[in-house]
Amino acid sequence: xxxxxxxxxxxxxxxxxxxxxxxxxxxxxxxxxxxxxxxxxxxxxxxxxxxxxxxxxxxxxxxxxxxxxxxxxxxxxxxxxxxxxxxxxxxxxxxxxxxxxxxxxxxxxxxxxxxxxxxxxxxxxxxxxxxxxxxxxxxxxxxxxxxxxxxxxxxxxxxxxxxxxxxxxxxxxxxxxxxxxxxxxxxxxxxxxxxxxxxxxxxxxxxxxxxxxxxxxxxxxxxxxxxxxxxxxxxxxxxxxxxxxxxxxxxxxxxxxxxxxxxxxxxxxxxxxxxxxxxxxxxxxxxxxxxxxxxxxxxxxxxxxxxxxxxxxxxxxxxxxxxxxxxxxxxxxxxxxxxxxxxxxxxxxxxxxxxxxxxxxxxxxxxxxxxxxxxxxxxxxxxxxxxxxxxxxxxxxxxxxxxxxxxxxxxxxxxxxxxxxxxxxxxxxxxxxxxxxxxxxxxxxxxxxxxxxxxxxxxxxxxxxxxxxxxxxxxxxxxxxxxxxxxxxxxxxxxxxxxxxxxxxxxxxxxxxxxxxxxxxxxxxxxxxxxxxxxxxxxxxxxxxxxxxxxxxxxxxxxxxxxxxxxxxxxxxxx
Numbered sequence: 001x002x003x004x005x006x007x008x009x010x011x012x013x014x015x016x017x018x019x020x021x022x023x024x025x026x027x028x029x030x031x032x033x034x035x036x037x038x039x040x041x042x043x044x045x046x047x048x049x050x051x052x053x054x055x056x057x058x059x060x061x062x063x064x065x066x067x068x069x070x071x072x073x074x075x076x077x078x079x080x081x082x083x084x085x086x087x088x089x090x091x092x093x094x095x096x097x098x099x100x101x102x103x104x105x106x107x108x109x110x111x112x113x114x115x116x117x118x119x120x121x122x123x124x125x126x127x128x129x130x131x132x133x134x135x136x137x138x139x140x141x142x143x144x145x146x147x148x149x150x151x152x153x154x155x156x157x158x159x160x161x162x163x164x165x166x167x168x169x170x171x172x173x174x175x176x177x178x179x180x181x182x183x184x185x186x187x188x189x190x191x192x193x194x195x196x197x198x199x200x201x202x203x204x205x206x207x208x209x210x211x212x213x214x215x216x217x218x219x220x221x222x223x224x225x226x227x228x229x230x231x232x233x234x235x236x237x238x239x240x241x242x243x244x245x246x247x248x249x250x251x252x253x254x255x256x257x258x259x260x261x262x263x264x265x266x267x268x269x270x271x272x273x274x275x276x277x278x279x280x281x282x283x284x285x286x287x288x289x290x291x292x293x294x295x296x297x298x299x300x301x302x303x304x305x306x307x308x309x310x311x312x313x314x315x316x317x318x319x320x321x322x323x324x325x326x327x328x329x330x331x332x333x334x335x336x337x338x339x340x341x342x343x344x345x346x347x348x349x350x351x352x353x354x355x356x357x358x359x360x361x362x363x364x365x366x367x368x369x370x371x372x373x374x375x376x377x378x379x380x381x382x383x384x385x386x387x388x389x390x391x392x393x394x395x396x397x398x399x400x401x402x403x404x405x406x407x408x409x410x411x412x413x414x415x416x417x418x419x420x421x422x423x424x425x426x427x428x429x430x431x432x433x434x435x436x437x438x439x440x441x442x443x444x445x446x447x448x449x450x451x452x453x454x455x456x457x458x459x460x461x462x463x464x465x466x467x468x469x470x471x472x473x474x475x476x477x478x479x480x481x482x483x484x485x486x487x488x489x490x491x492x493x494x495x496x497x498x499x500x501x502x503x504x505x506x507x508x509x510x511x512x513x514x515x516x517x518x519x520x521x522x523x524x525x526x527x528x529x530x531x532x533x534x535x536x537x538x539x540x541x542x543x544x545x546x547x548x549x550x551x552x553x554x555x556x557x558x559x560x561x562x563x564x565x566x567x568x569x570x571x572x573x574x575x
Contacts, residue, residue, distance in 0.1 A: 040071035040101075048081065055311060056269050059322075063270025073098050073268055086315075094226045096151075096179050099262045106262075106438040110151055111177045115441035119147055150440050153223045154259030155181035164198025165189050165250070180257055187254075194248040217247045222335035225261040225276060227252065232316040233278045236343075236356060236366045241315045265331040273323040277334035279367040280408075281308060281321040284330070288363045293371040293412060301420035302412050304330065328422035332440075333408025336423075338378075338531075339367045340401075345387040348398065354387055373413040374542075374549045375403065375531035379524055395500035397522045403531040410535055414542035419456070426450050443540075447471035475540060482539030485550045486532070492557035493525045499564050506571055514560075514567045521556040528553045 049070045050057035060066055070076075073093045080088040100107035148156055155178045158166040166185050168174055173184035189198045218235070220227055230242035238244050243252065267274040275281060283289050284298075284306050297303045304327035311318040323330060342364060345354040359366055362385060372378040378401045382388070388398040411417040428436040429449035443450065451471050457463035465471050496518060502508040503515070510518070528549055532539065539546040 040069050040073075042071040042075055043069050044071040044074070044076060046070050049076075052084070053313075055309065055313075059267060059269035059272075059309070063267070063272055065269060065271040068102075072101060092229070094224070094261045094263070095258050096262065099266075099268075103262075105435075109438035111179070112439055113149065113177055115439060115445045116147060116149060118445050119442055147442055149177040150260045152178040152181070152259070154178075154256060155185055157219070157223050157259070158185055158253055160203050162196045162198060163202040164200025165192060165196050166253075167198070167200070181259065182257065194250045196250055216245065217243060217249050217252060218245050220249070220252060220256070221277065224256050224259040225264050226256045226258060228263075228276050229311075229314060229318065231278070231318070232314075233281075233319045234317065235278055239316060264334060265328075267320065267322060270322070273326045273331060275306075275321045275323065275330055275334050278319065279339050279365070280330065280334055280337060280369065281306070281319055282365045283368040283371065284321065286365050286368065288365040289368065289370070292369075293373065300418075302329075302417045306330075326422075328424040328428075329408050329411045329417060332423040333411075336405050336407035337369050338372070338403045338406035338409055339369055340364075342366045342387075344402075345382075345389055348386050348388050369406075369409060371409050371412060372406070373409065374545050375401070375527040376524060376549055376552065378403065378531070379527040383523075392522075392526060395497055395522060396504055397500065397519050397526065399526050400523045401527055403527070403534060405534045405536065406531055407535065407541065410541045410545065414545060416541075421454075421456070425454065444472060444475060447475075478540050478543045479538040481543070482532075482546060485539075485547065485554070489525065489528070489550050489554045489557070492554050492561060493522065493529075495561045496522050496525070496557055496564075499561065499568065502568070508568050508570050510564055510569070511567055514564055518560045518564045521553070521560040524553050525557060 046060070046069060050060060074090045075093075076090040077088045080090060096107055096110070152174070155168075155174070158181060159168055159174065165188060167188050168184055169186050170184070178184055192198070221231070227243055230239075231244070232239045232242065235245065238246065262268075264276060265273060283292065284294050285308050289295050294303050298305055305324040307322040307324070309320050309322060311320060342354060342359055343366065346352060347354060356366070364385075370378070370381060372381065382401040388400050389402045390399045391397070392399060407423070411421075411423070424436055424440075426443045427440045427450075428438065429446040430453050431437055431449070437449075447468050451457045452465050452468065455461060457465045457471065463470075499508075499510075499518065500522070503510065532546055532550070535541055
């Protein structure tokens, strides 16, 4: 049922049409802002639409898109005007072509592979560190070596995480940006129904990603916005009217045509900066987040204010967040965040699952982030709650907290973040005219048009870099510190691992107090390892925070290792 105004509109669809400039008059340098290159497929009387869609009206009339016709992005059946229902609901365009009707240069930027090809020409591209997964020996350093096309996120997902169920028609397809993944991806095993299973071992380009088939629909929230109107704001609840986390993935995938859509970050009605990821909106505005960094510092350079808009219209609550100013740390942070994944947590005291009612009692929002500044702060918070996220297979030590690419968390409290620097300042180059080049890619390939044009290091600044080598040398020096300190931490962790393996095998014993201190130090190591490994910047996003954290972890491991070695007692071999 339509939850807003449902006054019967007894006009025919023909009466809803309005005239727009012809294609010829819209082309050329005289084209007015907001005028599409070609007329929309179905031009509509915006006032007819907005008379019912009052929330949309508020957004549409206040922004730069106020003159864009609804038919540029929506197709409406005639009966929707006289008797609106779910059956005749308008369709929404999520493809790049809808936005590129006007935003041609941004579209060209996004689909330009030049930075990715420049990276490939470098050759070799060695990893910055080598850390083996201590549960299965997976060589995690491999994950640094393959930057992906953002526009091909869905193609990457369905081809590399489906165990061969979906594959590229031709391997050359993965070497260029893809607007529509089904143009290059084929279902190789339709006989497997809803199972994401074929005949090839799945891979994931990132260490925190599933290495086999992905059967959880929550991952689609960051790959495409096509499903955004089908998920309720409360992601924990079942949603019989739409999608929820129990929805089968394969049928959803087959309906999705595009990924990394423009409307993740740009509201199509008002053209204002926005976020659509419910957990991040909840973290920034929810009652349970009153003590997190963002909510305590909102309005500062790092913490852009947000307006929450309830979109309704589907029979369940949906919300978006409109940012006061463009801040890519939050826009990119919709996907690049360390959502805490409380559904997978257990109690340390008895290993029983942490239930929804436990979360409510603890004042915790499921899937939200607490905006922790480093893994030790995160570890202490979860430890105090008495929760853990599993057991390390080699040592038997608990993973107190796990982390998935905590980019927004790291950036907000870093030196750059506190100065108001955001993701696009480094990952989007600035053109000669000052506009951002819409091509998220590796920073090292564009320092001349990022940091060397910035107020921090550009002309007239204290750094005043005049040679790209100055920027690159600084980056390399920071990442060299990362490599060395990571290896020192890994060596100390390996010493602790040997002790735990002796204890597990029954070859030795430790006094309980000594063992607990060693476990605590190793818990912190596991937290730091995943936090900075999945950051993928090799320490560059927050050098000071990384150096401080890893130093503390390494010193504690060395201290507790020495104490354990001194107290270790061999267990007599039973005859």
